[in-house]
Amino acid sequence: MASGAIATESRATDGLSGASIIGEIKASRIDFVISVPDITTSEGLLRPLAAMQTPRLIRICKEDEGIGICAGLAHAGRRGLLLIQQTGLLDSINAVRGVAVEYSLPICMMVGLLEKEPGVPPRQSRRYGVRIVEPILEAMGVAYHEIEEEADVAKIRPAIDDAYARQHPVVLLIGRRPS
């Protein structure tokens, strides 16, 4: 099917607040944010996080490094959140497979969906690189949540707590630029 033929369904949205998401990150007891910059979350999340003492920001060169760093932190009893975009997630699939899934580790990833149309479900995006993300995560058995509207922000803390409680990876897909 040609990408132009894919139906898109707009959902009612009221935007996303970066401050709300950061509040949930802090409430989730995240000690470290590990990040490669992502344009979707650059201004609303990464820039304000970079100005904070806690959680501490660790800037990395490539996303799969972050999978390893989060694993080490988890072993040490500390919580990390990997803040990247979906291109980096796709580049890190072997690390997600080997470290997060096969070792059953609570690797928590917040992933900006580059070029996803606001209000459009990821699977219905016109962008191939967006449409494939959720099916790939399902094939890998990785839990994920869409964070598209302000009401979705409430999913963040339970998702992270569950990842640590039941020792599994989780991906939080940021579907639009937070304010």
Place this chain on the structure above:
Amino acid sequence: MMRRDLCLRVIARQITDADIVVPVYSTAFDWLDIRPHPLNHLAHGAMGLASSHALGLALGRPDRRVIVLDGDGSLLMNLGTLVTAAEAAPRNFYHFVCENGTYEANGGHPIPGRGTVSFAGFARAAGYRNVHEFSELAIFEQQIGAILAEPGPAFVDLKVEPAGPQERDYSRLHGPQVRQAFRDALANT
């Protein structure tokens, strides 16, 4: 050039029960024979990531020294780790590389740039606080104590010979019981 197993014995004499050691592949099998210990972190999940696991451990447990025993092929697969570790700059992070010029666990093929690239040069340019390289065992043995006594991040390139055949039972590195033993040991100490 040095023998890797002899270098590892030198390192082992400096390691305390509180230290976390993160060895990779062929080095890990040698290390397990030389110094089995529950605080050996052996399961890295993907080639190249041992130093990243070690960095996470160093950041998460600043009360302990974390010693990563990397391979040259593994480090080439994750060169950005040098920049990341240098910027994060944990004072308890010690990064050793056994440079044998080969992918020893994958058939002994040469690494790209064998004999040309400078791993110490990479680390120095990345911003490691202390960088050393050794090709003579006696000199390494003389200096290792001081290197591990100074604050990290430190980088040590060990010029070693490729080793011979080795029995590689990978369940010894990342079997579920190995991972659980490490987690229990770290949580309880």
